[in-house]
Amino acid sequence: MLLPLVTREMGALPSTKGGPLTQDEIWSGEILVTDTVIVPEGVTLTIGPGTMVRFRHYRGYQEGKVGLIVQGGTIKAIGGPTEQIWFTSDAPDPINGDWGGITLVNTEDSEFDYVIVEYAEIGIEQFASGADVSNSIIRWNNSEGLYAELSSAVFQNNTIYANAYHAIALENYNEDIRIIGNLILGDGHQSVHLEASQALIEGNYFKNFDVSRASPEKVISLMFNSQATVRSNKFEMYGGDEPFYVEPGSTLVAEDNDFGDGHISPPEFDYEDVKITELGYLPGSPEDQYLYVFDEEDETRRVVGRYGAGLGLGWTLAYADGGVWRFTAGDAFVRIDPVTGIDYSQEYANPDHIAARGLAYDGEYFWVQDHIRRQIIKFTLGTGGGYPDVGSGNPIEIVAAFDHPEAVEGGSAGIATDGEYLYIPSEIKPNTLLKLDKQGNVVDEIHFEAPSGPTITWDGTHFWTGGGNVIQKWTPDGKLVGMIYAPAVETWDMAWGDGYLWTINRTCEEWNDAKVFQVEVLNDSIEPTPLTVTIDADQIGEPISPYLYGAFIEHQGRCIYDGIWAEMLQDRKFYYPVNYYFPWGEKKHKSPWRANEFDTVVMMDTEHSYVGEHTPRIDLDGQKPRGIVQEGLGLRQGEEYEGYVVLSGSGSISVEVSLVWGPGPEDRQTVTIDGLGDEYTRRPFHFTAGADTDDGRLEIIGRGEGAFYIGTASLMPADNINGMRADTIALLKGIGFTVYRWPGGLFVNDYDWRQAIGDRDLRPPRLNRAYWSEDVESNDFGLDEFMALCEEVGAEPYVVVSSSGPDDDIMAAEEVEYLNGSTDTPMGALRAANGHPEPYNVRFWGIGNEMWFVPLEDYIEQHNRIAEAMWAVDPSIKLVAVGGVGFEGLPGDGDWAEGMLTYCADYMNLISEHIYGGSSPGLIEHADSIASIVRGLVEAHREYRERLESLQDKDIRLAFDEWNYSWEDRHEIYGEAGPRYYFKDALGIAQGLHEMFRNSDMVFMANIHPVNVHGQIKTTKTDAAIEATGLVLGLYRHHFGTLPVAVGSDTEPLDVVAAWNEEHSALTVAVVNPTEEEHTITLALEGAVLTDAGQMWVIAHSDPMVYNEPGQPPRVVIEEIPLDAVSNELNVPPLSISLHELPAR
Template identity: 50%
Template structure:
């Protein structure tokens, strides 16, 4: 994902590809309320790769921390000094009672030291702005040490102005060594401004190492509500950890004892990274949501040795040095990561380690050659950008590329039809460019595209850094883009929607709730119900976007219809080489206003509605809608 974007907003031969594009065109004038749709099952294209429904998560904004990861404390390792303007932690007690001690810090460069007067004056630290729900359990722990007379130290969760009303626990003893103490609270009221306090009115001093607070229903440290939606999304692959982030990321900071991993300033975006979510947590995430990993290595400020160590850590046996380290960290079995991104957007001057193309091609080839030598099974995904960069990569690196990455983002358009069309247009333009490259540069060789970042990107940041809102019109656009991927299966092997949770993602969260955006509903709908084998589809109304696909078993036809108009549309269906049978089933995402949106914690304004279609020859679709209709079929 590029900062520049925020400012500007296996395969067939070339001839077969061109023929396929001609066959699988979108609907052909006007706003007529009745349209004829012809489905010709005798003319099929290459199957739709499941990886078209991929996702991308990056250490940016509240995508992982505050979205996927369940930790409620923003700076639990005290990267910033307590009481500073950047820190979420405040001082309780007299001025000067809290200092940041740099002598043998628990983690990072310093740890908070609380000085106690011994006269009954309360002193300590507090973290506010926490979201809690009444009756829900929250669990956590604190690493603490201090003078014996500092005890008891009280840890309490406060909601409102009543101390201890959400839970309180005393630590009766402390000593000269850090000790881990767990706690559990159950608030009596819901609030978005609860406060965790760590205080004492004893004598001497105490130190705080790290603190953690999570909902008790967390799943291996991940939010249960977010995970439930991710399972519905059912993406087959996730790209991680970036994105711009990866070009300044040292993956070795994110392994081992989670409390001892150093917090870092996010190298590409705002805020800090606690390193709580590293490669082991990402692999656990993939197992929980039943998906495959795509790991991107750092070709920005990173070097080949760093990439080789990461590859060996992920895929090496326990006989290897890094495999032994992985086993020591609790994961003896290799992760067997197949897909590896070789850097991110290295063509951009916003990218850490950016260099001219003539230099980068050497670096790319060096990385891939070394990684293939260590593990010949990997699939290497190169950095592309349609135009001179992709062309140069193909000319100098073709033997070191298995998939070519491309990215695009589109913004807002005042005209609804243009707004809905623009993402699909970019999908089509990139596909056309790659067909030219195959003919003019690659000598007919087909290197498939991994469009591993794509989305709409515009609007206010309502959900943290770059946390934009999506509307029904954006869902229509995403659906039309998915139809376009189906028309270009000769080019596209993978597409990763950015960035899944919060930021510009398909799911948005508050402190206590999560919900699908309109775009997320569309992605989940297509993933679950669209067909696998695209067939030639024509329509008499060019405003509608219609595409059909056979099921994998070829015993059903699924018709996808995007209606970006304010009018209900009546479709008359005709089929060739296949007989559509009644009744069918339809799944519809629709609304009376293209600017409808969903909000976490509130009843959805846009949802998926299922209904029966009694007549295989006639279908009605609602205004401003995405509809998938499945008919049993006989050939």
């Protein structure tokens, strides 16, 4: 069997996403969004054809829902007729409203083509944007399918049906919307609805619409001075013959439509209405499973009354004179009595058609925001009569009006009054409340310290704002001091009166019938409640494997070279030709060397090459010194540097090698080399830098008459340890990784280990094409160097072999023999000849890396053949196979991991899974990102164990041999895939470890990236520093116990684990606090008694975005604190990882 060598493009694999994007991204394959993704200004998110984007579903009301927000950036979701892009729920049984939907704000060039949007709160909504939607399916969403404000867009050739609200809603000043050639199915409430907007509606097929009086709306409805041209559409209706509702002041022009005569054909699409799952009811129907109304009572509030059935939609509420008042959908204003209910004798007409959004009462007058007029209106209850259609016979009377103080178009919401002043949320300044006098002048601004909702009221001492599923309490100067949960979805307005909070919410008992809730506040405190944590010290789990503290190093970016390896020269074997003009005008990744003068010619000689394809030759004419230079070297004053150059030459010449740290003639040291001959010779040199610089240079310059060749050169700090950076090695030792995985990673798929053994100078250079940078791979760091690293840091090696080529079984077997064979074997003898006669006895071996690009039916045979060949050489080795929960497996027979466990279980000892957590703006969600993936993978493998016959007599455990937060949504500060990690990431690394500890019977190994590439250690040219994430690993490695015990109670929002130490003399309790509040934990110990005070180690910082960086004092550190007394109470600082060692028996 032949397997082609395939290089996977980054982004082509499933990954977890969440939080703001910091650079352009390309998504493809399977994507799981665990927290809302934000695409900010200047960033483009491109989603490729066939991508499946699943959003974490949530059906409660005490957390926010996950979505996708384009905030000034750009999204390009371009699929194809048979490769549609899916935006859907991750639930196996999805329902409407499982996730938040897609929101676009201030984006002009975003585009959706051949996409499917389903099971969201809203399909695609846009504000001040111009995002076209075409050839797409929009269905089963909990409100509108497509929604727009202040936008101009084309909606064309889409299929839209079974959304809870309008199929398409255009509200608030859309000037140029074109609705063309769509199929809109009329079951439910699927109309096209316009408010203060303009649209062309042409060539659509409106199918199966109920236009009877009982129907919520007609097929097309226009309100608030809207204008629409309705041309050449096909209508299929029942229950009547009028498809349009046009409010006075709006204009609808109908031209050449088909109301049943058949002269217009339905639109035809080149895509199919494909479905993976199907919603079994219409959203908004009695069968709707969405949680519209929340618990009647929870820990924060109790609902004591519900009022207002039959009043229709409404976005306003005020308390006045012992009752609540609201506008109705019937253009009236009515009082609700808390005892008797709706009081139609106090119903007033609204002859001026105030489009009310937000209402307040100052003791004498009502104040309302009119979101169409963009005015704040002062009114009172009229007495003039003349309106027999309302119970009072009277209208409301406008007393005064003034324009909204912010000159923006679009909807507004929320108004409050303390009797003297008015307060309205700003629409252009986030989390800002405008304080107005009653003439409309802004007299002050109140800045809320946290995000606030759009609706607002005043209780006499505090502001209350509503947004999402929470209602927040604020001091007059904007401090957040309280919070309760809303009684139902979509709090449209609020009022205080008679000691109660009154809210108006959408309930969906009828699609358009909002209800008023009377709410008693029980506990609005945001202070953390004391936690009691039960620990059963007698319930001991499987010992925690020491290999959970493993590392993974790979030839990518600056992990090996510029990270671990001490070589300072780039391309020291001259893979690229050398010329004068680099870097001026040359493309990246060309030679870092340049000729010393513009007229110096460097010939790349292939006849007298020392290593690789060619070697630089410099001809000297006795007139000018000529040679080559490499710049950009990092030097530190007083530091010593050593190296050598391999030279040959002819004629009367000398070569000067100089280390230069400044512009003056004294800012250099020079070694002169004479006596060159035809044979290459290695000439050493030693320098001491005279100043600090990041732009030092090495010059190799010839003088005289003749020619010389530069075979290779090397320069390292003199304190290097067997060629490795002393500062990096010291930090690696400090963390204490127990096992190192190498050489990849994708790098292994194109790696021939035989090219990286023997004399380092003679190992041929090549391009590293595993990733996109295509750096020069010098082969300086090979098998023997890797073994030297493991020996130096006191860790076991874990070697991965290639499994992508036809002869990889032979190459893998020879590699096992080289490392583990006796000197009587050919490869063992070669190892001895290279300086290491004793076998290395490597135990852990991986076969392949992320091989999901190969059909599994082919790969099974390849894996088994390689395993047989390796075990034939050394049957004692432990083999790790490529897993892949959720990746494509055998046709109709489960995923990749299941296929490997079914057909390769006899050819593995461990199975790998890879974890890359996504970023999230919320600290609790961000800290849980990795842990949640661990939980999912462990669950899947537990299920395999129960179900698969091939596993019944086996204990194949997991190796998470790549895990970390992803680099893809971060800047690559430290080279390719080298992002900065923050303190908030340290919280997540700790929680990831906790989840592995809880599953110690399943997880045997975990390998996190140690240096630069996803690294826990970051380096510059001259310095190294340990990230906050690396501190976590070192803390647990050295101080957490090995015998996990049961933690039985709910510890949210904290994450708590506990373990006996190996001697069974102390309990270790680790706590991650991802909140900004201090907590106190009371330990309820079972099976153990504390015997001494103990100590604790804490990693904490008030800023979740703080970080450590090379060359600067650390801002995140481990603090060791002796405990004063024996106590079952643990104090947990805000934003912290704390590890408590408590002597016990």
